[in-house]
Amino acid sequence: xxxLSITRYSALSLVFLLNAPIAAAEISQERWLKLxxxxxxxxxxxxxxxxxxxxKTLAMASASLCAAPSEENLRNAEAHFIDTLNAWQGIQHVxxxxxxxxxxxxxIQFWPDKKNLTSKQLNIILKNQDPASLEPEFFRTASIAVxxxxxxxxxxxxxDALKQIEENPYRCQFLQSVSDYLVIQTDNxxxxxxxxxQEFSTLISEEGIYENAxxxxxxxMKAQVEPLxxxxxxxILRPLGNKGKAKARRLESWRSKNAxxxxxxxxxxxxxxxxxxxxxxxxxxxxEEGANDLAxxxxxxxxxxxxxxGKIPTPLSLHLKEPKVKEQLLLIAQELKQLHESxxxxxxALGLQLGFNSRDGD
Amino acid sequence: MTGISRREFxxxxxxxxxxxxxxxxxxxxxFASAAKASNGAYELLVIDQAGRLHLRHELPARAHHIAAHxxxxxxxxxxxxxxxxxxxxxxxxxxxxxxxxxxxxQHFYGHAIxxxxxxxxxxxxxxxxxxxxxxxxxDALHNYAVVQQFxxxxxxxxxxxxxxxxxxxxVANGGILTHPDQGRAKLNIDVMRPxxxxxxxxxxxxxxxxFMPEEYHQLSIRHFDINQTxxxxxxxxxxGDKTDDVPLVAFHTQGQPLALVRAPIxxxxxxxxxxxxxxxxxxxxxxxxxxxxxxxxxxxxxxxQQFITSTTSRDGCGLAQTEKxxxxxxSTGRGYCYRYNCQTQSKHKIKxxxxxxxxxxxxxxxxxx
Numbered sequence: 001x002x003x004l005s006i007t008r009y010s011a012l013s014l015v016f017l018l019n020a021p022i023a024a025a026e027i028s029q030e031r032w033l034k035l036x037x038x039x040x041x042x043x044x045x046x047x048x049x050x051x052x053x054x055x056k057t058l059a060m061a062s063a064s065l066c067a068a069p070s071e072e073n074l075r076n077a078e079a080h081f082i083d084t085l086n087a088w089q090g091i092q093h094v095x096x097x098x099x100x101x102x103x104x105x106x107x108i109q110f111w112p113d114k115k116n117l118t119s120k121q122l123n124i125i126l127k128n129q130d131p132a133s134l135e136p137e138f139f140r141t142a143s144i145a146v147x148x149x150x151x152x153x154x155x156x157x158x159x160d161a162l163k164q165i166e167e168n169p170y171r172c173q174f175l176q177s178v179s180d181y182l183v184i185q186t187d188n189x190x191x192x193x194x195x196x197x198q199e200f201s202t203l204i205s206e207e208g209i210y211e212n213a214x215x216x217x218x219x220x221m222k223a224q225v226e227p228l229x230x231x232x233x234x235x236i237l238r239p240l241g242n243k244g245k246a247k248a249r250r251l252e253s254w255r256s257k258n259a260x261x262x263x264x265x266x267x268x269x270x271x272x273x274x275x276x277x278x279x280x281x282x283x284x285x286x287x288e289e290g291a292n293d294l295a296x297x298x299x300x301x302x303x304x305x306x307x308x309x310g311k312i313p314t315p316l317s318l319h320l321k322e323p324k325v326k327e328q329l330l331l332i333a334q335e336l337k338q339l340h341e342s343x344x345x346x347x348x349a350l351g352l353q354l355g356f357n358s359r360d361g362d
Numbered sequence: 363m364t365g366i367s368r369r370e371f372x373x374x375x376x377x378x379x380x381x382x383x384x385x386x387x388x389x390x391x392x393f394a395s396a397a398k399a400s401n402g403a404y405e406l407l408v409i410d411q412a413g414r415l416h417l418r419h420e421l422p423a424r425a426h427h428i429a430a431h432x433x434x435x436x437x438x439x440x441x442x443x444x445x446x447x448x449x450x451x452x453x454x455x456x457x458x459x460x461x462x463x464x465x466x467x468q469h470f471y472g473h474a475i476x477x478x479x480x481x482x483x484x485x486x487x488x489x490x491x492x493x494x495x496x497x498x499x500x501d502a503l504h505n506y507a508v509v510q511q512f513x514x515x516x517x518x519x520x521x522x523x524x525x526x527x528x529x530x531x532x533v534a535n536g537g538i539l540t541h542p543d544q545g546r547a548k549l550n551i552d553v554m555r556p557x558x559x560x561x562x563x564x565x566x567x568x569x570x571x572x573f574m575p576e577e578y579h580q581l582s583i584r585h586f587d588i589n590q591t592x593x594x595x596x597x598x599x600x601x602g603d604k605t606d607d608v609p610l611v612a613f614h615t616q617g618q619p620l621a622l623v624r625a626p627i628x629x630x631x632x633x634x635x636x637x638x639x640x641x642x643x644x645x646x647x648x649x650x651x652x653x654x655x656x657x658x659x660x661x662x663x664x665x666x667q668q669f670i671t672s673t674t675s676r677d678g679c680g681l682a683q684t685e686k687x688x689x690x691x692x693s694t695g696r697g698y699c700y701r702y703n704c705q706t707q708s709k710h711k712i713k714x715x716x717x718x719x720x721x722x723x724x725x726x727x728x729x730x731x
Contacts, residue, residue: 100657100674103628112605144628215696219676233604356398356695356721357654357679361638362426362442362472362520362584 032213036200038279047091052190054084062179066172089265093227098192117145232336248317257315271302396425396723426472442472444542486519495519512566515559589646597637638679645687654679680726693722
């Protein structure tokens with residue numbers, strides 16, 4: 001921190017202390033702005049760019065598969081599907097901005113799908129073989145269950161996927177159409193962020209979405225904290241079942257055998273957002289605020305979770321019922337809960353409130 | 363002081379039919395809401411449409427809904443579950459008129475209304491020992507002495523409203539059992555049975571009650587509004603499995619079954635199983651339902667029950683009708699207020715002139731000043 005900003009900061013906190021009896025520190029808008037800029041430039045923009053690029057490669061691989069169905073082309077398309085899925089898992093935690101528009105987040109991945117809507121609706125489409133269902137126009141109004149990654153996964157990772165594609169080329173054509181639609185979604189999200197990033201580049205704004213830099217930081221902090229509960233409850237505890245009866249089909253991406261890697265991508269990305277941003281990050285900010293122990297503890301918790309995840313055998317869907325694996329997953333669930341609590345603790349320390357009506361309504 | 367007898371109360375209720383909107387024709391609207399200031403203080407705030415502050419009153423604890431007196435400058439800020447206060451504040455003199463305390467063994471649920479003539483303050487309360495919901499009537503002319511109380515016909519009564527006849531009270535029995543000793547913990551999720559009850563205010567007699575169908579018994583009926591034709595719109599809160607895809611809005615008309623409706627699936631999912639507030643617009647043709655967990659406000663046709671559109675609003679929860687049809691005032695936990703026109707889908711941020719950043723609480727109430 002430069003001498004100038006120290007002086008400015010002290011002056012601000014003095015004024016603040018005189019005016020309002022709050023324990024929390026007053027962090028300048030300049031510092032929130034710095035945090036926002038780092039998160040957007042080093043984390044969000046590259047992640048959306050990667051997702052758009054991976055989607056394009058996947059669309060090409062799908063086209064190749066349809067043009068010449070072969071074991072090799074199927075494996076290639078599957079590999080690019082996994083790349084795209086991983087890229088999505090690396091940015092799934094961001095639920096604000098262009099991804100919210102037209103419910104793109106649900107379109108890209110409709111999950112959890114308790115009633116198996118994707119299979120039901122996909123099967124109808126594949127049976128009817130209506131050429132109109134391959135057109136962009138169809139996708140504009142089609143159910144979100146059939147126009148994203150889960151629909152593609154069902155075609156690519158079906159038993160006898162190649163044989164089925166050979167027997168019914170429409171399967172591949174639909175795969176290609178979904179793939180092309182995914183490119184539109186991810187590419188538009190990526191492009192729109194080039195403009196939306198302006199919302200994170202102002203200290204104070206009259207006309208913008210956020211009144212000031214601190215408010216923009218709240219959205220980033222929500223992306224940092226809230227997914228931990230989703231990972232724990234939906235990706236880990238729900239497949240484990242409540243009466244000790246594990247259900248592998250409740251795992252996210254069990255068909256592509258990517259359930260564990262999904263979680264690893266999520267945690268890796270959240271860890272990166274916390275302390276991996278080079279220019280400025282939450283870890284640094286906490287240290288500057290004197291919350292040394294908390295900052296270090298959170299860092300350590302991320303590492304512990306990553307280590308525990310690394311010990312679990314893959315594919316998770318085949319090992320889920322093993323007592324040792326269950327034990328490891330329960331441990332991770334516990335660790336995620338602790339991490340969530342630790343991150344929650346940082347919010348009052350930073351003078352932030354993630355949600356009032358949304359978190360403590362009645 | 364006992365004020366008046368129960369018999370007298372029944373007789374007096376007969377003259378409560380005067381409509382408040384007739385009394386305040388042509389005057390400017392004010393908006394009242396509970397709030398939390400950035401220094402942690404809980405407050406009652408009143409602003410006008412231009413965002414100017416008219417009242418800032420510090421409350422003993424967190425409040426929920428603000429009941430406006432139909433013709434006096436009085437506001438009743440109701441403590442939220444399990445608080446035991448209602449602050450009655452004069453927003454002209456800016457004085458606290460009365461701090462009502464709930465009776466021993468009872469607490470408030472955050473909602474109260476004045477009768478149409480302003481004589482009675484009617485609140486939902488919990489009889490802690492039995493967990494049964496109560497409707498409690500206090501006399502505004504006799505220092506809010508309790509004149510009557512009776513069953514709400516369910517557990518966890520929350521919002522309440524009067525039908526246009528001035529005699530039929532509608533109560534949302536949320537169904538969730540809580541006990542102050544266990545904070546806000548929900549104690550009966552497996553067996554909860556939410557309902558909407560129509561009660562004769564004079565006799566306390568139940569006139570009609572509609573229950574959630576068994577398969578949706580964990581859909582808590584919490585907040586609702588009634589339009590000019592007696593149509594009820596309800597915002598629901600789901601207590602079941604996080605992955606369940608359930609309807610989150612309901613409509614009801616007396617004598618008919620409850621109609622559960624849902625937004626298109628992606629919007630329904632984005633609402634995150636939780637509605638915070640329900641209000642009709644001035645025309646009564648369009649209803650707004652806030653979903654603060656999903657950062658969404660959704661809009662619905664009263665007649666067709668169809669979903670119209672939604673708008674993003676971060677931590678947006680409080681809703682009030684404005685003087686224009688299809689226009690709503692939206693308040694948020696982040697401290698902002700907007701005017702949103704459902705027809706033009708235009709949103710206008712109100713420039714608030716408030717000294718500190720303030721998180722707007724659950725409900726916004728329109729006052730005809």
